Amino acid sequence: MSGKRQFDETSVINAAMDVFWRHGYAASSVDQLTTAMGLSRSSLYKRFRDKDGLFREVLSTYAERVVRRMRAIQGDTRRSQLEALLHEFLPNDAKAARPKGCMLARSCAEMADLPLEGQAVALEGLTRQRAIFREILREAVANGELPSAAGIDGLAWHFLGVLQAIMNLPQAGASGRELRRVIDLGMSAWPLK
Amino acid sequence: MSGKRQFDETSVINAAMDVFWRHGYAASSVDQLTTAMGLSRSSLYKRFRDKDGLFREVLSTYAERVVRRMRAIQGDTRRSQLEALLHEFLPNDAKAARPKGCMLARSCAEMADLPLEGQAVALEGLTRQRAIFREILREAVANGELPSAAGIDGLAWHFLGVLQAIMNLPQAGASGRELRRVIDLGMSAWPLK
DNA sequence: GACATCATGGACCGATCGTTCCAAATATGA
DNA sequence: TCATATTTGGAACGATCGGTCCATGATGTC
Numbered sequence: 001m002s003g004k005r006q007f008d009e010t011s012v013i014n015a016a017m018d019v020f021w022r023h024g025y026a027a028s029s030v031d032q033l034t035t036a037m038g039l040s041r042s043s044l045y046k047r048f049r050d051k052d053g054l055f056r057e058v059l060s061t062y063a064e065r066v067v068r069r070m071r072a073i074q075g076d077t078r079r080s081q082l083e084a085l086l087h088e089f090l091p092n093d094a095k096a097a098r099p100k101g102c103m104l105a106r107s108c109a110e111m112a113d114l115p116l117e118g119q120a121v122a123l124e125g126l127t128r129q130r131a132i133f134r135e136i137l138r139e140a141v142a143n144g145e146l147p148s149a150a151g152i153d154g155l156a157w158h159f160l161g162v163l164q165a166i167m168n169l170p171q172a173g174a175s176g177r178e179l180r181r182v183i184d185l186g187m188s189a190w191p192l193k
Numbered sequence: 194m195s196g197k198r199q200f201d202e203t204s205v206i207n208a209a210m211d212v213f214w215r216h217g218y219a220a221s222s223v224d225q226l227t228t229a230m231g232l233s234r235s236s237l238y239k240r241f242r243d244k245d246g247l248f249r250e251v252l253s254t255y256a257e258r259v260v261r262r263m264r265a266i267q268g269d270t271r272r273s274q275l276e277a278l279l280h281e282f283l284p285n286d287a288k289a290a291r292p293k294g295c296m297l298a299r300s301c302a303e304m305a306d307l308p309l310e311g312q313a314v315a316l317e318g319l320t321r322q323r324a325i326f327r328e329i330l331r332e333a334v335a336n337g338e339l340p341s342a343a344g345i346d347g348l349a350w351h352f353l354g355v356l357q358a359i360m361n362l363p364q365a366g367a368s369g370r371e372l373r374r375v376i377d378l379g380m381s382a383w384p385l386k
Numbered sequence: 387g388a389c390a391t392c393a394t395g396g397a398c399c400g401a402t403c404g405t406t407c408c409a410a411a412t413a414t415g416a
Numbered sequence: 417t418c419a420t421a422t423t424t425g426g427a428a429c430g431a432t433c434g435g436t437c438c439a440t441g442a443t444g445t446c
Contacts (some may be wrong), residue, residue: 004413004414004422004423006424023219023306024217024219024302024306026217029404030403030404030405031402040423041405041406041425041426042406042423042426043423043425045404046422046423050405101302105302109217109294109299109364110216110299110303112215112216113216123366126366154375154377155378157362157367157375158375158378158379160362160365161355161359161375164354164357165357166354169353171302172301172353173316173319178350181344181347182347182350182351184347185347185351188382197393197443198393222434223434232393232394233393233395233396234395234434234435234436235393235396235436235437236394238435238436240393388445388446390443390445391444391445392443392444393440393441393443394440395440396437397436397438398437399434399436400433401433401434402432403431403432404431404432405431406427406428406429406430407427408427408428409426410423410424410425410426411422412422412423413420413423414422415419415420416418
């Protein structure tokens with residue numbers, strides 16, 4: 001026992017993320033969570049206040065990481081940057097151990113059952129993803145890659161849809177080859193000068 | 194009380210559909226369901242065996258209706274038919290009372306928490322949606338609207354993605370105008386002869 | 387009008403839910 | 417070394433979970 005905290009903050013959040021990601025908010029029990037995180041109920045409630053608090057922290061950590069990964073992608077042109085970004089989120093075998101799908105999309109689907117603060121975090125995460133697309137598109141307009149009449153907002157929603165599609169369609173049986181094709185087809189929305 | 198069944202089969206399924214659609218499988222309690230359906234636990238369990246059985250029947254009814262709606266769409270060309278199909282599933286204000294999003298996508302998201310038979314129903318529903326897209330695309334190839342090298346499988350996944358996007362993105366804040374733009378952009382994957 | 391049938395309402399079951407509480411154990415500061 | 421602070425494991429809480437059971441009373445048949 002104790003006197004000094006005996007668990008690593010990041011690793012317990014990762015463990016909780018795995019559970020919430022796999023089973024969603026409602027279907028994840030505190031027992032499952034404590035077992036996966038390797039700590040007792042007392043420690044969980046002392047550190048995270050309650051199940052809602054843990055979920056909120058886990059989801060915002062998830063969103064933070066996704067946004068960071070998205071921002072890290074480079075490219076010679078804005079178009080190639082955006083294409084590379086989509087490829088970055090193709091599920092690959094190395095990440096097969098991870099839960100399926102996108103946790104933000106899952107949370108968005110079960111929005112009605114989420115605590116209010118969790119709803120806000122989920123919505124904010126998707127909004128930030130879309131903001132990244134908007135930013136890339138805005139830069140593309142600025143440097144002449146994209147006609148200013150292209151309609152950035154619509155395109156941003158479109159590419160957010162493609163991103164969600166490639167992360168979630170595998171659960172419906174889509175193969176890696178088919179997903180890459182989905183990206184190609186999605187990119188055809190980018191007007192050819 | 195009774196001797197003869199006192200509830201209408203279709204309307205109790207509709208009521209259950211509203212609950213499951215809104216809250217998903219795990220977060221829908223039998224109490225919520227019986228209240229919404231207006232019948233007692235005894236009647237529910239006698240008719241549907243258990244919660245799983247009710248869910249399976251509700252979800253397959255939902256999938257059946259979606260498929261029927263998709264098949265009912267006509268068009269002068271396969272392209273216009275497909276475009277009209279997507280517009281058919283744009284959320285409009287008249288249907289605002291309905292739960293948000295697509296029940297099949299929701300079920301697909303919480304696949305891991307579904308009873309096995311429910312998983313199969315959800316998967317089958319999405320497969321049938323995709324089969325409809327494939328059918329339209331195959332006809333388009335047959336009558337020369339689409340080059341045979343277009344790659345029907347990839348296109349079918351793409352349009353399934355667009356369909357899911359326009360049904361689910363509203364929860365992330367997309368407006369009707371933006372969704373119509375998403376359809377236009379999605380249609381740009383259809384090669385121009 | 388008596389009887390068998392069967393859906394209904396509601397009490398009830400053990401299990402599990404999220405949460406609280408406390409005694410035991412350790413680290414820290416003097 | 418002693419007092420204090422703080423985290424830990426685990427017992428326990430009331431509420432709710434999915435599911436069962438039975439007395440009740442309406443129905444259809446003779």
